[in-house]
Amino acid sequence: MSLDLATTRRIAKLARIGLNDQETEAVRAQLGGILGWIEILNEVDVEGIPPMIGTSMNTALAQRPDVVTDGNCQEKVLSNAPDRAGPFFTVPKVVE
């Protein structure tokens, strides 16, 4: 399995990991190697086998009453903000 550069760029874009041209080429080669190795799974017959979701301890997920159990901690939530304006997180301008 070999990846082309366009696909590598598209994945990097989807993952929002900015890669320069040199890094893109290195990643392309390494991902190709890893994906080639993974192809060993083509040998396995999975006809009729259900996918395992999570670790499937075969119990239903627990439910709880739909009530508020936490909150009123605005300062804690904002305490690690790289930048804030009053009670808000900030980002670069997105609307002109």
Add this chain to the structure above:
Amino acid sequence: MMLTDLTIAQAVEGLRKRDFSATELTKAHTGAISQLNGRLNAYITVTADKAEAAAAEADKALVAGDAPALTGIPLGIKDLFCTEGVRTTAGSRILSNFVPPYESTVTANLLKNGAIFLGKTNLDEFAMGSANLTSAFGEVENPWHRTGDSSVLVPGGSSGGSAAAVAAHLAMGATGTDTGGSIRQPAAYCGIVGLKPTYGRCSRWGTIAFASSLDQAGPMTRTVEDAAIMLQAMAGHDPKDSTSADIAVPDYRAATTRSLKGLRVGIPAEYRPDGMSEELLAVWQKGIDMLREAGCEIVDVSLPHTKYGLATYYIIAPAECSSNLARYDGVRFGVRAEGATSLDDLYEKSRHNGFGEEVRRRILVGTYVLSAGYYDAYYLKAQKVRTLIQRDFTNAFEKVDVLLTPTAPTAAFGRDEKPEDPVQMYLNDIFTVPASMAGQPAMSVPVTLDSKGLPLGLQLIGRHFDEETLIAAGAALEKAAAFTARPDLRAGAAA
């Protein structure tokens, strides 16, 4: 005997008899850390002042006679567990300034049981690695060295800082997390005990997520009994983690003295790949003989999908990682890149600068296998193979009570012997990954030194929620092996 040489069990007793104080015990460890951590780099953050203040409180509780099980016991905490008010980095640049405003459930449970935290131990970035070479806070040195050879060896990973700290007596025990072997493999490389409980036994709440269907916290200690004591304090149902099991936690320490008479031990044929060293095969045979001697019945079993474990893991784990790590975007916490011109640019720059090479690689693999057109071929296929891997274990456990295998294919390797090909590096986890995929509990126990003077470990794999059998069999192996070797670099014995 120095205070740093004690086991947790011995220290619990000594503190209660007032042979020494919690303050003395903690200071012995903070002193050892200041002496050795500069070289080993086992801790990213040392909280000596906090630890000594907590020790003073522990002494009061011990005098008052109102002291829970771990009162005064100094531990290392893998820097993946959020600790309130103490920086938690996950070994990553992107979290280098992150101070959690809350405490993870596992560490809260340890604190409630009286434990004292010495600091946050080093790890591969976001727990992704098998050699502790990917931390943004520098590499950890394994306290062991080959006989007559001072080459620096890796401690294994990802819980390599925890393993090195415990092996070098810079902590009495430490927390680790295990996604594909990250407790067991470094435990084997550093000659200590590492126990990965059943998925769901310990809460994942407040532990920085890597692959949520695999991540599980567990203890790393110098004895099996200590692992039982620590797990007792860490485990238990937590409503804040929907995958946490609402199953009573048994008395783990009691299991250490359980008879093994009639216990059926499975030896899986597939854990004997071509090219396995004669030395490792001999150690495995030695373990088999020890358990037979202890009254176990040895049974050959087959786990036919073992060889697909790693490839399945390297689809599932990166897929979950790419999803979990989407939250690091430079907006709400973590490091934000300077000079971004748009929101996308902010994301891309922050993530590019904040993540190391291996983390980026796994995010990209995960993004690829989940992307439109590839999802069925990779991710769905891997989930189906995962079902087959779990069935292998379910079938084996109809015939046997526990499995015995090697923990890792080799002893610790040199820092400069690191393979350049990521796939070669992934092979370190070949024996640990299948149990993770199936959610089984598993434990590594040090058994002997190899011909070069490095520790080798054997792995026990148990039924879901049957950590007690691991502890019982592990205690028997430990007793028979009488592994008392200690690394040349350790508290009070530094070269």
